Amino acid sequence: MLEIEQLNIGSSPYVPLEIWIMILKAAGGPLVEDMMTRGVSQFIHNGSVFHARHTSSELRRTRKSIVLTCRQWASIGLAIFYDHIHLSEEKQIGQLLNILKRPVMGGVSSDRYGDYVRGILQGSETTIRGTDLISLISLCPNVNWIQIESIKTSDQNEWTAVQQSISSLTRLKSFSLGPHWVYATWRDRTAWPKTQFTLQSTSFLAYDDCLADMNIKGWSLPRLRELYLVVRDSSLVPRTNRLHEFLTEVGPQLTALSLHIYTSVPPSTSILRLCPNLKFLSCYGPKMLLGNGSHLEPLTPVHAHLETLSFASIYFGFTPKTDITELRPLLEHMDRQSFPSLKVIRFGKIFPVGEWGLVNACWHLPTWLYKVMKHWDDVGIDVQQADGVSIGLPVLSQQFLFTDAY
Numbered sequence: 001m002l003e004i005e006q007l008n009i010g011s012s013p014y015v016p017l018e019i020w021i022m023i024l025k026a027a028g029g030p031l032v033e034d035m036m037t038r039g040v041s042q043f044i045h046n047g048s049v050f051h052a053r054h055t056s057s058e059l060r061r062t063r064k065s066i067v068l069t070c071r072q073w074a075s076i077g078l079a080i081f082y083d084h085i086h087l088s089e090e091k092q093i094g095q096l097l098n099i100l101k102r103p104v105m106g107g108v109s110s111d112r113y114g115d116y117v118r119g120i121l122q123g124s125e126t127t128i129r130g131t132d133l134i135s136l137i138s139l140c141p142n143v144n145w146i147q148i149e150s151i152k153t154s155d156q157n158e159w160t161a162v163q164q165s166i167s168s169l170t171r172l173k174s175f176s177l178g179p180h181w182v183y184a185t186w187r188d189r190t191a192w193p194k195t196q197f198t199l200q201s202t203s204f205l206a207y208d209d210c211l212a213d214m215n216i217k218g219w220s221l222p223r224l225r226e227l228y229l230v231v232r233d234s235s236l237v238p239r240t241n242r243l244h245e246f247l248t249e250v251g252p253q254l255t256a257l258s259l260h261i262y263t264s265v266p267p268s269t270s271i272l273r274l275c276p277n278l279k280f281l282s283c284y285g286p287k288m289l290l291g292n293g294s295h296l297e298p299l300t301p302v303h304a305h306l307e308t309l310s311f312a313s314i315y316f317g318f319t320p321k322t323d324i325t326e327l328r329p330l331l332e333h334m335d336r337q338s339f340p341s342l343k344v345i346r347f348g349k350i351f352p353v354g355e356w357g358l359v360n361a362c363w364h365l366p367t368w369l370y371k372v373m374k375h376w377d378d379v380g381i382d383v384q385q386a387d388g389v390s391i392g393l394p395v396l397s398q399q400f401l402f403t404d405a406y
Contacts, residue, residue, distance in 0.1 A: 035084070036119065036145040036174050040204045043176065043228040044258045044280060045310075045388070084119030084145070085136070093132045100139040114139035121147045130158045134165040143169050149178030160195055163218060167197035175199065176206030176228070196220050204228075216246050226256040244274070251275040255305075258282040260312065272303055282310035282346075306339050310346035312386065324366065331372050336379050345376060346384045347391070363400055370402040 085096065100114035117140040122128050130153035137143065146166065153159045166175065198220040199205075206228040207216055216229065227250070231243075243261070251274035259271065261284065271283065314327070334345065373383055373393050385391050 033118070033144075039145070039147065039176075040174055040226060043204075043206050044226055044256050044282070082113055082116035084121055085117055085140075087120070087122040087128055088126055093128070093136075097132075097135055097139065100136070112139065115142060117143060119143065119145040119147075121145070122149060122151075126150065127152050130154070130162045133162055137165045137169060141169065142171055144171050145174045146172065147174075147176045147178075151177070163195070163197045167199055170200055172199060172202050174204040175202050176204075176208075178208050198222070199224075217242055221250055224250050224253060227254055228258040229260070231261040247271070247274040252277060254278060256280040258310075260284050272306075276303070277305050278303075279305050279341075280308045280310075281306060282308075282312065284312055302337075303339050305341055307341050308344040308346065309334065309339075309342065310344075310386065312348055315348040324369070328366075328368055331369070334372075335375065342381055344382050344384055346386060346388075348386050365396065365400045365402050367402050367404045 082100075087093070087096075100112065100117065102113055104111040104113060104115075120133075120136060120140065120143055127150040128148065130151060133148070133151060146169075151162070153162060166172065196218055201223060202221055203223050204226045205216070205219070205221060205224055208228075208230040229243075254275045255277060257271070257275055257278055257280070259282070271281065272278070275281075314324070334342070336342070370393065373396070376383060377392055382390055383392050
């Protein structure tokens with residue numbers, strides 16, 4: 001880390017202010033503008049939540065040094081010091097609210113410390129009440145990034161108030177709600193949503209919830225470009241028609257979609273047809289590309305923009321033989337004719353022989369898959385694990401035996 005003592009402003013009197021801002025941001029970072037980009041990438045490409053670490057004591061010392069060095073640095077350093085809020089304990093909320101509402105010392109009379117905040121982050125180790133989140137947002141009007149994993153609302157009216165509060169953030173670019181966002185004393189959400197709120201600037205949305213396919217209809221997202229969606233409750237299959245409605249509305253504007261529904265999608269929901277401009281698509285398995293669950297019609301049009309296809313459910317060495325066999329028609333049709341821009345096909349992890357003592361593992365793969373992957377290799381399509389590591393034929397041939405008797 002760059003130590004603040006190493007920065008001698010007196011020896012460089014003619015360094016432009018813009019350069020000092022860049023240097024001090026590097027010394028006091030990471031900041032929301034960088035973490036938000038990494039967070040969106042981790043959601044979309046890895047299917048996992050980005051956990052911002054608590055600010056270390058060393059970093060806090062550096063940020064304080066920036067603020068206390070001189071008046072000019074203080075004007076830069078305050079924005080760095082209050083860049084984001086990491087909610088770790090519910091009992092801290094009251095104290096935090098008192099700080100954020102205070103006028104900035106030496107600043108314009110209307111400035112408050114909350115005006116500096118660009119990110120509101122909360123991990124799974126704590127729960128925030130809906131009323132507290134509303135209070136935070138009211139004091140932090142310039143927030144770009146909200147990542148909440150566990151929020152407690154007492155009833156539908158309180159959640160509507162939370163939505164209204166979030167929609168007031170005109171600079172909000174990234175918004176994610178984790179799997180525990182509905183911890184509440186009530187359970188009947190079948191009537192939701194009744195009101196739709198607009199997020200004018202939001203380009204990334206993440207929902208991870210058993211009713212996510214229903215609750216996304218509570219938002220209007222004119223600038224949405226990247227969507228991460230997890231629907232966990234298999235008893236809610238009939239409600240996935242809400243997903244079809246939502247993708248009909250926003251699908252044409254999406255460039256990246258990470259969709260994980262652990263059930264069948266409705267026959268009318270052809271992801272590639274509803275989202276024709278995708279560059280990246282991650283879904284539970286290739287079957288989700290089918291709009292009617294039985295044939296390859298959705299794969300026959302040309303999908304000119306798609307560069308990466310990712311399937312989380314296929315694990316070489318652990319996926320049952322019957323499942324891989326059923327995927328044969330789909331995998332054989334993933335070629336340059338249908339996907340002229342395709343660069344990467346991504347599967348789950350490889351399970352080497354003996355790893356974790358997996359009794360159901362299979363160390364053979366079908367010859368037809370070898371031919372398919374050979375074709376992909378010939379046309380320049382890279383095969384990868386979920387973590388982005390290449391697992392082409394040389395790697396698989398060391399781990400598995402390709403056989404016609406599969």
